[in-house]
Amino acid sequence: MRHPLIAANWKMFGTLDGVQRYLETLIGHLQPGNPQVVVCPPYTLLPAAVMVATGSAVAIGAQSCHWEEKGAFTGEVAAPMLAELGVTWVVVGHSERRQYFGETDATAAARARAAQRAGLSCIFCLGELLTEREAGQTLAVLERQSAVLAGLDPTRLALAYEPVWAIGTGRNATPEQAQEAHTFLRQRIASLLGSDAAAGLRILYGGSVKPENAAAILSQADVDGALVGGASLDVDAFSAIIHAASGSSRAG
Ligand code: 13P
Numbered sequence: 001m002r003h004p005l006i007a008a009n010w011k012m013f014g015t016l017d018g019v020q021r022y023l024e025t026l027i028g029h030l031q032p033g034n035p036q037v038v039v040c041p042p043y044t045l046l047p048a049a050v051m052v053a054t055g056s057a058v059a060i061g062a063q064s065c066h067w068e069e070k071g072a073f074t075g076e077v078a079a080p081m082l083a084e085l086g087v088t089w090v091v092v093g094h095s096e097r098r099q100y101f102g103e104t105d106a107t108a109a110a111r112a113r114a115a116q117r118a119g120l121s122c123i124f125c126l127g128e129l130l131t132e133r134e135a136g137q138t139l140a141v142l143e144r145q146s147a148v149l150a151g152l153d154p155t156r157l158a159l160a161y162e163p164v165w166a167i168g169t170g171r172n173a174t175p176e177q178a179q180e181a182h183t184f185l186r187q188r189i190a191s192l193l194g195s196d197a198a199a200g201l202r203i204l205y206g207g208s209v210k211p212e213n214a215a216a217i218l219s220q221a222d223v224d225g226a227l228v229g230g231a232s233l234d235v236d237a238f239s240a241i242i243h244a245a246s247g248s249s250r251a252g
Contacts, residue, residue: 004035004218004245005158005202005225007123008232009063009091012042019045022235023052029239030057034246035225038089038123039232043077050086061089061123064097067110069118079111079118090115091227093145094125095164109148112157121156123204123227124149126185130165138163139184146188154197158204159185160227166207168230175216175223178205182222211240218245 014022019041030037040061041049049060066076082090092115093108108124115122126145128138142161149157161181166173173181182203190198205217206227217223225245231237 002200002202002224005038005204006035006238006242006245007038007061007089007091007160007204007225007227008040008238009094009206009227009229010039010041010045010233011063011096011229013233014041014045016045016048019049020052023049023056023058025235026239027053027056027058029235030242031246034242037242040089040091046082046085046087054086059088060086061091062087063091063094065090065092065111065115065118065120067107067114069114079114079120082115083118083120087120089121089123091123091125091160095127095162095167099164105145105148109152112149112152116153116156119156121158122152123158123160124152125160125162125206125227127160127162127164127166127181127207133163133165138181142181142184143188146185146192149189150192152193154189154193154201158202158225159189160204160206161185162206162227168208170208172208172210172213172217173205175220178217178223179220182220186222209241211237211244214241214244 038059038061040063062082065079092111097103112122128141132141163173186198202224204225204227205223209226209228210231
């Protein structure tokens with residue numbers, strides 16, 4: 001069975017005071033039978049977030065990590081540093097990292113390997129640009145981006161299909177578009193990591209997920225959760241998305 005996973009990517013938003021109140025409220029809203037929940041605030045908020053979330057059903061994630069364990073890499077944060085804090089997840093290869101910070105398939109894969117070496121689980125993001133979708137290249141792009149997943153530990157991995165044209169635009173993929181991409185990615189995982197890995201791997205959808213559209217997207221057979229940006233900043237909206245995913249474990 002694949003237990004649904006709902007993750008919040010706060011991007012470069014949030015305050016120290018806000019993260020504490022947010023997590024206390026979120027933890028209070030969770031019920032037995034809810035999906036697994038991960039909250040990924042900026043690095044500076046991670047220690048406070050871990051302190052509030054420890055012992056609760058909410059796990060804390062970072063938004064990236066470096067591929068080396070230490071070294072002269074000004075501005076970067078290493079995976080063992082995150083693990084030392086009590087962080088258990090890390091987002092890797094987000095399209096904003098690819099677009100603004102030179103992330104490539106190869107560097108994303110190196111970060112994912114480093115995260116797993118440090119004992120962290122990883123949400124690996126992939127997805128096509130609007131021009132690529134319009135040119136009919138969506139599946140070819142996903143094939144290229146997923147090729148680097150070979151060799152990763154599938155038990156510490158989730159994928160997030162995030163079509164770039166749907167991120168922060170209010171224009172979500174249709175449930176059918178999401179299902180098509182997720183089915184393709186699951187087949188890719190079967191050939192790269194084996195059929196057991198493919199059956200058990202959670203594939204999240206990300207891109208303008210909101211309380212109003214979450215249930216329809218999450219109803220698709222191969223959509224095992226969501227990676228939520230803007231709507232995750234509002235604890236009530238994020239809780240509503242979590243509840244939309246409740247009770248929807250998938251047969252693996
Ligand atoms: P939005 O939910 O704001 O579209 O962002 C999606 C995203 O990038 C999550 O990682």
